[in-house]
Structure formats: structure tokens, C-alpha cells
Amino acid sequence: MKERTKSKVFKVLALSCVLAMAGAVFTGCGSQKQENEAVKGSLTASGSSALQPLAQQAADDFTAENPDASITINGGGSGTGLQQVSDGSVDIGNSDVYAEEKLDADQAKALKDHKVATITVAAVVNKDLGVKDLTTDQLTKIFTGQITNWKDVGGPDEQIMLVTRPASSGTRALFKQYAIGGQEEASNSALETDDSGTLMETVKKNKGAIGYVALSYLVNEKEVTGVAIDGVKPTLKNTYSGKYNVWGYEHMYTKGEPNKISKAFIDYLTSDDYAQNVEKLGYGAISKMSDKAVKNHEK
């Protein structure tokens, strides 16, 4: 009787091994092929999930205008993107952070930084909550777990539910540095969500929830609303002028000087003509950042 059970178990195991192997072989071939074709007018990029929607849209528009080019945009996270561009397995590594933060000095030095857009991060709450404005101090106390009820900051008597992103998230890093003064979030009383989409869903479902997402997630959003910090609303206009300081650069890294198609694609994405499309997706156009904004940000 054990024999029967055992053989069944092993059959299942064997089958899954074979499938996994086949999968590995196929994906292996796929990436190899794309690499070889890169010189012929194809381009692969991977990394930041925050930049991915913009990169994908730009890639679609770019290939519509240049039918011979083919561009593949993958996610995977900033760390993955930087590692892969450093290895040479992709042409462009998308990242929310500077390469120096995720790679060692030698690897980072070999990469060339192209700042392609800015991303504004907003604290978000459920529209039903009715809280529209928080001071930096209140925001910091909420995210560090010192204030736990909305009534303490002028809202209804409702438990505050923190919804955050993983410690390695680029959005979280920006929010931590520019919105709550570098304080560590209270991760022992916060729900952690893998991606901004899930965070938005959680805030939608829970009246007392507060989280933070990039402005691109608030485009056409009805149920979740951004919170003004010290009276300044999280908008692109306020980001450009330097009033709203919770933003960061989105980077595209290439290994050394970009090849022809990479350069063409990056130039296309950062051109003045394309700025309008960039803004439509909720990102900030790099060419519109005022000197004041850039200076404020460096402080």
C-alpha cells in the first residue's frame, strides 16, 4: 500500500521537475535571443515597477513610430534592474534610486545615469475619511505609530491603519526621507503590501487606512485621495515649483554610453514633445523641474 502511495507521489514530483526544467530551458533561450538581437534594433529594459508603466507606454509609442525597433520592458524591482544592466543581461536598468545605493562602487561607476522623469509620492487616505491636510509632524507621528486614532489629528474617531511598502521599496525610501524626516516606520503595526496597486485596494476597503503611492496611481482615482502636507497639495505643479518636496528621480541606467537604440529611446522619453504624455501618466517631466525644486530636493 505504501508503494502505491509513494509511486504516485514520485510521479507528481517527477512531472513537476520535468515541467520546471522545460520552463528553465525556454526562458533561458528567450533572454539569450533578445540579447543577440539588441544591436539589430531591439532593446530590453528591466527594473523599477514604479517606472514600468511609463517605460511601457513610451516603448509602445516609440515602436509605433519606429516599426523596426522592438522594446521589451520588464519589472523585477530596482535592485534587479541595476544588477541586470551591470551584468549586461539587459540594455537599460530602470531604478528609483541611485546605482551607488544598490551596487558596489566599481559596478556603479561603470553605469551611466539618465534621469528620465520624476515621481511624486503622496500620502493617501480613503475619501470617506475626510482628512485632507496633515502637518509634517502629524504625518511623522502617524507613520511612527505615536498617533493611532484619526480624532487626534482632526478626523473622525477611527483607528488609524498604516499600510506601507516593503523596506526595500523605492517609494518607501522616498517617503521616509522627504515626508517623515528619515524616521523609521512602525513596521510592527503596519500592513505591508507588495505593490502600490494592492496598497490602493487596501486603502479603498478600509476607511481608517493611510498609505503612500506615486502620483501616477492617483490619476483618475475616485475613492482614494492624496493628502496635502503642511497645506501643500501633492500635485505635479507643486513639485515643479519646489513647494512639494516628496519626490524623486526615476533613472534609466546604461552600461557605459548607451547604444544607438537605447539613446534614441531615452531621448524620445525625455523630449519636450513627449512631456505631455509623461504628465498624463502622473509622472513629472524632467525638463519642467524648476531650479528651486532641484535645490530644495538636495538639502
Add this chain to the structure above:
Amino acid sequence: MFKKEYLGRGLVTLCGIFIIALTLAISIFLLIKGTDVFRLFHHSVGEFMFSDKWAPMDVPGQGGGKIGARIYILGSLMTCGLALLIALPFSISAAIFISEISPKTGSRFLQPAIEIFVGIPSVVYGWVGLTILVPFINEKLHAPMGGYSVLAAGIVLAIMIFPTITTVSADALRAVPDSYRQAAYGLGSTRWQLIYKVSVPAAKSGILTGVILGLSRAFGETLAVAMVIGKTRVFPKGILYPTNNLTAAIAADMGNTANGGEYNAALWAMALLLLIISMACIVIIHLIARSGKNS
């Protein structure tokens, strides 16, 4: 003749060796990667297993953070334990129904229904859990963190491991020789007495194999659990509170952490721990099978 005989044989052998080599390669890779945090960053295994302080550095080559993964480990243990607690009564009952009480209905309707369960992708379980279970726990049981909880994860996992345990147990029960049953009836036992005094004890090792297979599936399950557990890095005050587990923590941070950094290394150590757990499960299954044979 030579071609007919040796070509196929050679091919099959080659595939077999390839699989063994692949398993070994993955294990060795994980062993090297997973011990980085202890070798390069000089953390102790004790800190990793028994400390709650988790703040690894995310810069290549830079150590000095804290890598206590106890909350993740306990989170995995708790959700899997709860899942087993929920699934086991149902699984054993279903297995008994299929094999002893109503073999015809069992094999015609119940077994296929259960096998469909196995094929449902985990993201579907997670999603259903997220849209039905989590709000339900929030509204009916007044869970403090919106319903994301150990309970939600336990229930989702229980549904996922239920078919595994049931099918393997039913097979084991069916394999109990009919002579046992005839002997029991001959001695005047009722059907229920036969079931709980003869069939189930005789199929014990097979049922245990099913339990451990289910458990190892539960340990490795990532997506469905990650969607409903809440991923709060704290020891839960009860089953209505959220916590985090090994797989969800790895999945959340693996893409964004710096390669060669302490954070990344700590995640690899967690991956190694998962491999060790699943290997231990396989060893236990073999031991059970062997002891079953001996008795």
C-alpha cells in the same frame, strides 16, 4: 537493434541524471547563497532563528544590521499549523467517505471534485481569500487590522492542502487489504468500528505521508498567503491579528534589495531554511514509509 535498445535507454538515463544534477546544483547554490549572511556578515544562526530584530543593511558588502527572522519563522509555523488543524478533520473524513463508506459516489463525484481543487492556481485562492475571507473576518469577527490575519492565511492554506491530504489518505485507506475488513466483520464489528479500529490504523503511515506532503506545500506557498496575511512584522496577539511569514517576506523584498548586500543575504538564508524544511519533510516521509514496511 542497438539503436532501438540503447538510444532510448541512454536518453532516459541522461534525463534522469540531469534532474539529479539540477537538484544538486540548486541545493548547492542555495547552500552557498544562504550561508553568506553567516560567513560574510558574521551573524550567528542563533540570531537568525531566535531574534525578532530585523533591520538588515541594504548596501552591497556592508554589514552591521540585524537579521533576526524569528517572526517570519513563527509566522510560517503558525499559519501552517492552523491550516493543518483546520484541514485534517475534513481531509480524513473525506478520505474515509471515499474509500470506506461510499466508494462509488466517492470515486465518481467526490474524488474528481477534490482533484479539481489541486489544479486551481494559488493566486486564485489568494484572490478569493482577499475578496471574501478578509472582509468577512473584518466585519463578522471585528479583526483589528482590516481582516488581514493569521486566521485568513490558515483558512486559505487549509483549503489548499485539503486535496493533497485527502487523495493520499484515500489511496492509503483503499490499499488496506480486504482480508482485514472481512476478518473484522467476521469478528462481529460494525462498519464504524471497522473504520476507526482497523482501516485507519492500518493506513496510518499513508495518512501521515499525506499530512506531511500537505504541510510541505503549505510551507512553500507564497502568493496566496502573502495576499491575506497582512505582512506586519510583529508577533500576532491572536489569530485575528496579522503577521508575516518566510515566503511572503522573501517575495516582498527579493527584487529590490542590493545583490551582495546583507539584506539580500538574509533573504537567501530564509530561502535555505525553506529548502531545509522541505527536505526534512521528504526525509520524514521516507522514514514513515520504511517504518510502515517494517511493522
